Amino acid sequence: MRMISGSTNALSQTVLERMASYRYRVFIETLGWELPVREGLELDQFDRPDTVYVLSHDARDEVNGCARLLPTTRPYLLGEVFPQLLAGREIPCSPDVWELSRFAAVDFNNQNLNPLQQFSSPVAVNLLRESIATAAAHGAKRLITVSPLGIERLLRRAGFRAHRAGPPLVVDGHAIFACWIDASAPEEAALAA
Amino acid sequence: MPGDEPLRLPLTRLRRLELQHILSGIDRDSPPHEEGAFQTVITGFTEWVSTAHPIVTLGWDWQMQARGNQPWLCRIGTPRSNLLLQSHGRKKIDWIEHERLLQCFVDSLGWETESLKHIAVLYRNVRAPHCQV
Numbered sequence: 001m002r003m004i005s006g007s008t009n010a011l012s013q014t015v016l017e018r019m020a021s022y023r024y025r026v027f028i029e030t031l032g033w034e035l036p037v038r039e040g041l042e043l044d045q046f047d048r049p050d051t052v053y054v055l056s057h058d059a060r061d062e063v064n065g066c067a068r069l070l071p072t073t074r075p076y077l078l079g080e081v082f083p084q085l086l087a088g089r090e091i092p093c094s095p096d097v098w099e100l101s102r103f104a105a106v107d108f109n110n111q112n113l114n115p116l117q118q119f120s121s122p123v124a125v126n127l128l129r130e131s132i133a134t135a136a137a138h139g140a141k142r143l144i145t146v147s148p149l150g151i152e153r154l155l156r157r158a159g160f161r162a163h164r165a166g167p168p169l170v171v172d173g174h175a176i177f178a179c180w181i182d183a184s185a186p187e188e189a190a191l192a193a
Numbered sequence: 194m195p196g197d198e199p200l201r202l203p204l205t206r207l208r209r210l211e212l213q214h215i216l217s218g219i220d221r222d223s224p225p226h227e228e229g230a231f232q233t234v235i236t237g238f239t240e241w242v243s244t245a246h247p248i249v250t251l252g253w254d255w256q257m258q259a260r261g262n263q264p265w266l267c268r269i270g271t272p273r274s275n276l277l278l279q280s281h282g283r284k285k286i287d288w289i290e291h292e293r294l295l296q297c298f299v300d301s302l303g304w305e306t307e308s309l310k311h312i313a314v315l316y317r318n319v320r321a322p323h324c325q326v
Contacts, residue, residue, distance in 0.1 A: 087248045089196035097197070142197055149238065149252065152273045163199040164275040167215065167242040167250035175216060175240070177250075180197055 001064075001126060002057040005134045008049045017041065019055055022063040026104040034172050046070055046077055046101070052138065054131045056123055058109055065105040065127040069135050072097045078146045078178055085146060085178035087166030098140040100131055100181070103147060125158045132160065136183045143181040148174065155181060199277040200247055204294055207278070210249055212241040217308040219316065220254075236269070239308040250275050253299055255308070266305045271296060 008016065020041035027033045027042055036044050046068070056065030070076040072092045076099040079091045105124035135143055144165065145151065155162040161182040168177035217239040235257040243249040253272040257264050271292045278291045286294070 086196065087250075092197065144197075149240075152252075153254075156271075156273075163277070164250050164273065165196075166275065167248065168240055168252070170216060175218070180199075 001123065003054065003130045005052065005054040007052050011053065018063050019053060019066050022066055023102060023104065025108065026106045030106060033174065052134060054127065054134050056127045058107060060109060062109060064107040065123050066102060067100060067127060067131040068102040069131065070099045072099055077101045078144060082146050085166050085169060089165065092144055095139055096141040098135040098138065098143050100143045100145040103151065124154055128154060128158050132181065132183050140183045142183055145179050145181060146176055147179060148176055152179065200249065200275050201277050201279050202247065203279045203281060207249065207298060210243045212302065213244050214307045214311060215240045215242050217311045219312065239304060241304065264309065266308055268299055272299050
């Protein structure tokens, strides 16, 4: 398993297109989300030059996981599109807080794995750890995420301390919620418990 | 960082809140069927929220079991929430005790019938693949 991370400006055009194509297969074709698409690529207004990505690759060097990281000091998904998930609480805006979105770990080359099993896989755990470490390297102490409910199980399995920012809501038939994640290493979180 | 902390609440106050069911579902991320066999364990999740302030969100997983000749739901695992329970003196409760108290609280709610009813409505037109004719 190979991980790479970097901002739009730091990654090659080929890598970015593979990532957007992978997101199209996961979010549009597999999960049926209604998102903006362009020629088989899933990209939106938050895929900007300063956006940071984490990508996981399988043994064939094909993408089998991705995550998107955005600083909350600039427009981000939760603040702009889903503020209702915070149940009236203040929208985060701090260099200490980064948003994790478009998290996916569907391994299309693993025929034994149900695509809907994505949050149970070792790829998902490793990708989550790498994503949180990458955000921490950019100064994040906490992450906020807009995600399907299944990510809570993954966070717990990976040893991260997390709590909900508000109740889940059903949007376009999909239950999503906002969740706070402590960016300290799982071992530190366990010791602080 | 305002708003990033869990809701700190004594258990006594949590017990006074009315919770209402918002959604339940069956897990769709189960392992695929093996040839000649199919999965017999049905698991899922249920979500509840307080009807008044403070807004408390609680969700937990369940496993379907038989009670007599009727299906019944049993909580599995620890509930997920926006809460951090406090003691009477508003002192911090350690994480293990917090999780134990949440489990006991959920088990005392009497949530099973409402969640079962919701699941029955949601999946009344769904047949398992091996039952298709």
